[in-house]
Amino acid sequence: MKNPILSVDELNEILANENIIILDCSTESNKAGLQSDFEKIKIKGARYFDLKNDFRDSESIFPNTLPNPEQFQINSRKLGINDSSKIILYDNLGVYHSPRVWWMFKIMGHKDVSVLNGGLPEWIKRKFPTQQEYDLEFNEGNFKSDFQYYMISDLNFIKQNLENDEILVIDARNSKRFNSLEPEPRKNLRSGNIPNSINIPFEKVLNNGKFKEPENLKLVFKNINATSTKLIFSCGSGVTACIVYLASELVLENKKSLYDGSWTEWGTLEKI
Known part of the structure; x- marks a missing residue:
C-alpha cells in the first residue's frame, strides 16, 4: 500500500511532476469551530475539491453523505483526475477535511492518494511555493470509480x-x-x-x-x-x-x- 500521508518536504521535491494533482479540500466552516489564518493562499498548482457541493449526496437529509460512484467519477474527471494520477490532498487547518477526501478516493478505488501532513499551515511555515488563485486550466480526466464496499x-x-x-x-x-x-x-x-x-x-x-x-x-x-x-x-x-x-x-x-x-x-x- 502506498503511504497515505506525505510530508511537505516530499511534496516540494516532486511539485513539478506532471502526474501530480494537488487538491485543496478546505471548507468555509466546520463543526469543531476551527478557523484558518490562510483563507486566500493556495499551494502552487492546487485545484479546489468542493466537498460541500460537488462531492456530497445533495438528496440525503444528512450532511456530508458520500455521493454515488457515478457522481464522484464525473466530478473527479472535471478536476482532471486520471486513474494514474498521484493525488495529494490538503486543507487550510492542517489536517481536518483532507482525510475525509482520502477515504472518498480510496472507497472509489483510486490507488494513489495521500494526505499532506500539516496541510497548508505547514507548507507556508516552510516557505514553499504558493499562489493566490486555484489552477483552472486542465484537461478532463479519465478516472473510473471502482466502489470498495x-x-x-x-x-x-x-x-x-x-x-x-x-x-x-x-x-x-x-x-x-x-x-x-x-x-x-x-x-x-x-x-x-x-x-x-x-x-x-x-x-x-x-x-x-x-x-x-x-x-x-x-x-x-x-x-x-x-x-x-x-x-x-x-x-x-x-x-x-x-x-x-x-x-x-x-x-x-x-x-x-x-x-x-x-x-x-x-x-x-x-x-x-
Missing part, C-alpha cells in the same frame, strides 16, 4: 452487530459530546453515543495539525485488539472520523470501515 458500514449493519465482540465502533467526537456532557452542534440532534462504542477524539491522533508519530499513535490505539476486531469509525457526520481512520491505517492491520451517517443519522433515527 468493505470500506463503508450502514446503520443496519451496526445495529445487527452491537453485541458482536469482533466489531468495534470508534467515535471521534470530543469526550463531552460522546458522554452527553455538552449538546450536539446540530440543532435538534439528541446527545449520546452508539452502544458499546469507544471514544477516541480526533485531536488525540494529532499534534499541532499533523499526525502523531507511529509510536505515539500506537499508544492511542493500545487497548484495541489488533488481530481480530473490525473497526468502524464514526463521529458527528463522517468527517473527523476519517482523521482517526487514517491514523489507525498508519499503525493497525485491522479491517476498517466508516459509518458514513455517524451520530447525525444514529441520533436522529435510533431511539433510546
Whole structure:
C-alpha cells in the first residue's frame, strides 16, 4: 500500500511532476469551530475539491453523505483526475477535511492518494511555493470509480452487530459530546453515543495539525485488539472520523470501515 500521508518536504521535491494533482479540500466552516489564518493562499498548482457541493449526496437529509460512484467519477474527471494520477490532498487547518477526501478516493478505488501532513499551515511555515488563485486550466480526466464496499458500514449493519465482540465502533467526537456532557452542534440532534462504542477524539491522533508519530499513535490505539476486531469509525457526520481512520491505517492491520451517517443519522433515527 502506498503511504497515505506525505510530508511537505516530499511534496516540494516532486511539485513539478506532471502526474501530480494537488487538491485543496478546505471548507468555509466546520463543526469543531476551527478557523484558518490562510483563507486566500493556495499551494502552487492546487485545484479546489468542493466537498460541500460537488462531492456530497445533495438528496440525503444528512450532511456530508458520500455521493454515488457515478457522481464522484464525473466530478473527479472535471478536476482532471486520471486513474494514474498521484493525488495529494490538503486543507487550510492542517489536517481536518483532507482525510475525509482520502477515504472518498480510496472507497472509489483510486490507488494513489495521500494526505499532506500539516496541510497548508505547514507548507507556508516552510516557505514553499504558493499562489493566490486555484489552477483552472486542465484537461478532463479519465478516472473510473471502482466502489470498495468493505470500506463503508450502514446503520443496519451496526445495529445487527452491537453485541458482536469482533466489531468495534470508534467515535471521534470530543469526550463531552460522546458522554452527553455538552449538546450536539446540530440543532435538534439528541446527545449520546452508539452502544458499546469507544471514544477516541480526533485531536488525540494529532499534534499541532499533523499526525502523531507511529509510536505515539500506537499508544492511542493500545487497548484495541489488533488481530481480530473490525473497526468502524464514526463521529458527528463522517468527517473527523476519517482523521482517526487514517491514523489507525498508519499503525493497525485491522479491517476498517466508516459509518458514513455517524451520530447525525444514529441520533436522529435510533431511539433510546
